[in-house]
Amino acid sequence: MPYIEWRGNKCRVKWWAGEYLPNGRKKYEWKSGFDDEDVARDYGLDREYEVRHGTGIKQRDSKVLMKDYCWDWYEAQELRPASLTSYKSIIKVQILPYWNGRPVGEITTWEYEAWKKVLNTAAARGEISKGYVGEILMVFGMLMDDAVVKYKMRRESPVIRQKRRGKYTKKPREIKRPMExxxxxxxxxxxxxxxxxxxxxxxxxxxxxxxxxxxxxxxxxxxxxxxxxxxxxxxxxxxxxxxxxxxxxxxxxxxxxxxxxxxxxxxxxxxxxxxxxxxxxxxxxxxxxxxxxxxxxxxxxxxxxxxxxxxxxxxxxxxxxxxxxxxxxxxxxxxxxxxxxxxxxxxxxxxxxxxxxxxxxxxxxxxxxxxxxxxxxxxxxxxxxxxxxxxxxxxxxxxxxxxxxxxxxxxxxxxxxxxxxxxxxxxxxxxxxxxxxxxxxxxx
Missing domain, CATH: 1.10.443 (hpI Integrase; Chain A)
Structure with a gap:
């Protein structure tokens, strides 16, 4: 069962993380900032449920900074040299300058959408191409997907992929003539x-x-x-x-x-x-x-x-x-x-x-x-x-x-x-x- 304790005007909940310390004692994780004990207890029960079912996200993993995760992820890729060169450049020039010190597990969809807007604005000004924006977002999406599925650093990706809504707009295609x-x-x-x-x-x-x-x-x-x-x-x-x-x-x-x-x-x-x-x-x-x-x-x-x-x-x-x-x-x-x-x-x-x-x-x-x-x-x-x-x-x-x-x-x-x-x-x-x-x- 999770343990509730008050610290000043806020309470925090502690739960077993499913691991043991070197001295054999149980290792606990916690979250503070709750105003209501019932809410805190429910939060702890949810985390213990995830531990029992192998779906829990360890806090130390979710706290890994993007500047470390991006390069660890890059080194793990098995791709063609041209793709690796492209990914390396995108991480170095576009992703890390924006997300460098941000923990992987704390990036929100709101933040992602704001960053996406910045990139699209730059493309509209002609500073970068629309195709390059697509490549940047593709690499970032892969980083987040792997953080969820492979490395268990997040519960879900901040990149929300929705089906098309509203009026269909045909994508412009390059004008080509028969080769004479x-x-x-x-x-x-x-x-x-x-x-x-x-x-x-x-x-x-x-x-x-x-x-x-x-x-x-x-x-x-x-x-x-x-x-x-x-x-x-x-x-x-x-x-x-x-x-x-x-x-x-x-x-x-x-x-x-x-x-x-x-x-x-x-x-x-x-x-x-x-x-x-x-x-x-x-x-x-x-x-x-x-x-x-x-x-x-x-x-x-x-x-x-x-x-x-x-x-x-x-x-x-x-x-x-x-x-x-x-x-x-x-x-x-x-x-x-x-x-x-x-x-x-x-x-x-x-x-x-x-x-x-x-x-x-x-x-x-x-x-x-x-x-x-x-x-x-x-x-x-x-x-x-x-x-x-x-x-x-x-x-x-x-x-x-x-x-x-x-x-x-x-x-x-x-x-x-x-x-x-x-x-x-x-x-x-x-x-x-x-x-x-x-x-x-x-x-x-």
Whole structure:
């Protein structure tokens, strides 16, 4: 039974916490500030009921400060490097400055709603994006959910998720237009001006493979169609792939290139979407010419010869490609003619090239399993369990993509860049030790 005692004009209630002290005596918890003994006793009875049924919240746990709990929670997460980096930043920059010294168990719904209003106000002012607000609230909601379910630090979460009420308001969607070959040609032509033949091939590869930007950054020459699957390190996959892709050139999406704790790291593709992508003959020929023109381990080296991850790709590559740029005449920068803006893509994300590829697959009538697998998605449920991408499906994809390419050029004439001069083999090996290793792998 709970014990009631008066302290001045207030009474407090003590109850057994279900634990014992080192000396064998029962450990009690208490709460003070009551004006009525019956109310205090009922409160103590409720706590003892929770102790008996294993639902009690220990006061020492509920008193843990957010500045300690957030980092303990973060260290316990098993997520992809990009997600961990994002969560770490949100905790450090957004959550802790507001909740730092607040006990986990004392955060109320009123306080949460007030904080949410502060974030939404900042978004309305343009200080942060609405999408970023959603990410912040998502991470905070996960923190509170785990405090309730996993760690028993609270009885319920202060984040109340209500079903939609009132008049339905349709969410605004990004305006997209069908991806036209003429638009892609202009983007590729601009990319050639910015980035030479590498830029030309980059745009066509992004549009005709639907690879994610990080996967494009991380595409290494030994996973490109001119060398793979002969350079595949996994012997079982190499044997199977040589048999399957002998007549259909294909590249392997094995990694994406990302920053992890300030270091450049090759990580698994998003959602573990390792996959093989058949490429149409015209793109395979482009990759052959591109790889022969340089000895970088990356299929798409940056202007300085390094990797793309170390560049400000959006600012220095994509923005002038899509938005155009003035002529460069200063000796401080590489001379460059004026670049025309591509009206349909001005201000748009390069990710829309991936969206456009999915439109092509749907337009050409390819099966859902073949289409979603190529995009790096999983088909859920029984349909995904029983379906499989066959060589015939991949062959039809190659045929429709090649047909789209050929029909466009037949409607020309259109500008095409000169094919770069191949780099001498001995120069490749001398200048880039990576190339020697790749040649040795291929020879073996």
């Amino acid at each position: 070959m003429a638009v892609l040609h202009q983007l590729a032509r601009n990319a050639y001006t910015v980035w030479a033949y590498t830029g030309w091939v980059y745009i066509w590869t992004a549009a005709f493979t639907a690879m994610r930007p990080g996967e494009m950054y991380g595409l290494q020459r030994h996973y490109a169609s001119p060398t793979w699957p002969a350079t595949e390190p996994d012997t079982d996959r190499r044997a199977e792939s040589l048999k399957r892709y002998g007549e259909m050139p294909a590249l392997r999406v094995q990694y994406q290139h990302q920053w992890v704790d300030g270091e450049k790291v090759l990580t698994d593709p998003k959602y573990d979407s390792h996959r093989t992508l058949v490429v149409p003959p015209f793109l395979h020929e482009m990759h052959e010419a591109l790889l022969a023109s340089h000895a970088s381990p990356w299929v798409f080296p940056a202007l300085n010869g390094g990797d793309l991850l170390g560049t400000q790709f959006e600012k220095h590559y994509w923005h002038p490609i899509r938005d155009g740029a003035k002529e460069r005449t200063s000796r401080r920068h590489k001379l460059r003619p004026a670049i025309p803006a591509v009206g349909e893509m001005t201000g748009k994300r390069i990710y829309l090239l991936r969206h456009g590829h999915k439109e092509w697959l749907d337009e050409d009538g390819h099966s859902e399993i073949a289409s979603e697998s190529r995009m790096g998605h999983e088909v859920a449920g029984v349909k995904g369990l029983y379906s499989n991408v066959t060589p015939g499906m991949e062959l039809r994809i190659v045929e429709t993509l090649q047909d789209r390419w050929e029909k466009f050029w037949q409607s020309g004439p259109f500008w095409m860049p000169p094919v770069p001069t191949p780099l001498p083999v001995d120069q490749k090996v001398a200048e880039f030790p990576q190339a020697r290793r790749h040649m040795e792998i291929h020879a073996s």
